[in-house]
């Protein structure tokens with residue numbers, strides 16, 4: 001498949017490595033331009049491109065940047081993207097990092113907000129696993145204790161495409177319902193950063209509470225930060241940073 005990845009950090013870098021190793025054609029972009037991604041490109045064989053070029057991928061575009069930067073992406077980002085291209089959102093809202101996002105604080109699921117900002121439907125995936133685990137803990141189908149990942153979204157075909165990729169990467173995909181149910185896999189929920197198997201993921205999704213835990217709310221999360229707390233509770237990346 002041709003896969004564009006917008007964001008080349010912990011998750012974007014990991015997906016670039018893994019998708020390239022699986023034989024997909026990967027185009028990867030960051031905010032500073034393709035010239036800053038030469039090392040990642042030569043390591044993986046992926047093509048370093050601009051954000052708009054990555055958005056033109058034929059099959060899948062993964063958006064994997066901090067939530068606060070989503071509104072800074074070009075307004076016409078997907079103007080030249082085929083309607084059939086599947087857009088994946090890996091994002092998590094951390095008020096300490098992202099500042100206050102009113103709609104999310106008042107209950108809009110994070111990925112619904114991302115889809116509204118992007119003007120395209122998204123599939124929510126890869127948000128609940130540490131980047132390092134995504135890189136290293138994939139296993140062949142049928143292996144005992146294979147980690148499962150929830151995948152949420154409204155379009156059946158698009159969700160199937162992402163679920164197949166999850167499986168190729170070495171994880172059991174679990175259909176987590178539509179995007180309006182995707183709060184069940186947000187930060188602070190039972191499925192978040194816990195590496196459950198498929199049965200455990202289904203149970204955790206069912207047990208989730210819609211209430212945002214205080215540490216994930218702007219009013220109670222402490223002052224805005226420009227960098228994640230050291231070894232602390234930022235995105236699942238904490239261990240990878």
Ligand SMILES: NC(=O)c1ccc[n+]([C@@H]2O[C@H](COP(=O)([O-])OP(=O)(O)OC[C@H]3O[C@@H](n4cnc5c(N)ncnc54)[C@H](OP(=O)(O)O)[C@@H]3O)[C@@H](O)[C@H]2O)c1
Nearest residue numbers: 007008009010011030031032064069091092131235236237
């Ligand atoms: N890290 C994890 O383990 C993990 C796990 C699951 C989900 N997540 C979530 O996934 C998202 C990405 O996390 P991450 O840890 O991979 O982030 P990260 O390591 O901080 O990397 C962010 C990447 O996004 C790029 N970026 C930022 N603003 C951009 C813009 N306006 N246009 C293009 N590229 C832009 C950055 O490029 P520059 O360096 O050029 O600015 C960088 O490559 C976040 O929402 C995070 O909460 C993270």
